[in-house]
Amino acid sequence: METKKQEEHYLSSLKNALRILNSFSMDEPEKKISEISSSLGLNKSTVSRTMATLASEGFVYKDPETKKYRLGLSILTLSGVVNSSMDIHRESQPILNRLVETLGETAHISVLDHLDVIYLHKVECNHPVRFLTHVGRRNPAYCTSSGKVLLAYSNDDVLDRVIEKGLNKYCKNTITNPKLLRAHLLEVKKNGYASSVEEILDGVTSIAAPIFDFRGNVIAALSVVGPKQRLQSHKIQSIAKKVISAALEVSARLGYRRR
């Protein structure tokens, strides 16, 4: 008991429950008790009681047909609280709307969470061909335009940790060489925007620019995403200009004053 670290005094039954919740994903949106039990290495009865408690507060829902559990509406209610209590969510809405209208492509706001980018907000375009991004989605930072912007402007140790964790080749243009990545991010910071053409997914291009808070810190990125065919290479510069100015508009609304 003496040598145990401080982090170990987490409440284990709660920790179990949260791990169970976090194990739900797009690929596995519904699960049976036994599946959860074996995949997380928890006793059947523990899982059973945990799920019953989670259900009692609306965090999961037991489908009466399939008898599988899915995430419940309390999650949705809480996500509404998260969104509406975020200044950036509110302030970016009209600017994103306008940008989507002029460019005809989907726009996002995203932030860095650990080593990933996570999408906070999304305004979809009307094009029939769209992508399967969604609010809350995580992507590796080093192969998305928004992630690269956020890395470019964050502390060096974040980048160090990203590199230490390893650079996977997701797609043909993914930067997997640490040196090249460092050089590329310096370039991104110099240009004030990042672009990503087939670095994470075939045929997908994105362009991102930083959003600053009142202190001049980069707190988020604004990006547009679309198929390579529509966001062609020779258009990237002019689109980037629009993305940068939209991001600056959001920054201004958050109290940022350009020097």
Next chain:
Amino acid sequence: METKKQEEHYLSSLKNALRILNSFSMDEPEKKISEISSSLGLNKSTVSRTMATLASEGFVYKDPETKKYRLGLSILTLSGVVNSSMDIHRESQPILNRLVETLGETAHISVLDHLDVIYLHKVECNHPVRFLTHVGRRNPAYCTSSGKVLLAYSNDDVLDRVIEKGLNKYCKNTITNPKLLRAHLLEVKKNGYASSVEEILDGVTSIAAPIFDFRGNVIAALSVVGPKQRLQSHKIQSIAKKVISAALEVSARLGYRRR
């Protein structure tokens, strides 16, 4: 026969944590340990340990500036799973977009959760004057158009429980008489739509129609909301027609075949 016994099997530390999470709201998006402790009647140390565990899995986040806790990004990630695993969310998107464009008002998809309506999905209009609804919001069912639609098509015992819980006069036109409410809901079912003019909030009008699944059950409502001045009484019928047909389109996409 099972309800009472099961309550004793709930994991209390988990239940505490979930109650804490559910206590976050639009009005109280951030809280200190002591506030949580006193408002929920939990010991300081219990709350402290619970929050630490919640933070370790990203369910809350401690603002380093204010030292207050707010809901974390895991919530957003999970809400993305909830949304994307819902057929209705995906299928309604283009239809809502079109409706918002033609009517110029905000549209929602909502469902019944216990005795409340809860908004699953929202497409906002471009009007500068909008309402503070948000995805995940709960409203009493009996004084919103979508709630009335959902009540009109659900089992009698749901309505009984709503009435038993009491009909509060939220606004000048709120129906607080049980008999009148029952009669009104029969009318709603006959017409195939519901309207609500200043039943929940001053100056707010909404119009809703039911969405059916492949079995012909009503599983959600589609509604438009706007200021009384724009959604004037004499226009309601014609707007309702459009709302009904949009709702039927969504129903068709979910496999509903009109008989």
Next chain:
DNA sequence: ACCATTGTTTCACATAGTGAAACAATTATA
């Protein structure tokens, strides 16, 4: 500087959560 307020950690204790196994309830197979 002081006291007031809040958050974290310690500690002893009793409760509350655990796992194995029994029991139900389904579902699959013969």
Next chain:
DNA sequence: TATAATTGTTTCACTATGTGAAACAATGGT
């Protein structure tokens, strides 16, 4: 239809775990 197999819930005994009071830290306000 019977039988086996799989899965979910409940029981039960045990002790690990979460709890509250109080001590300790860390701030903040006056």
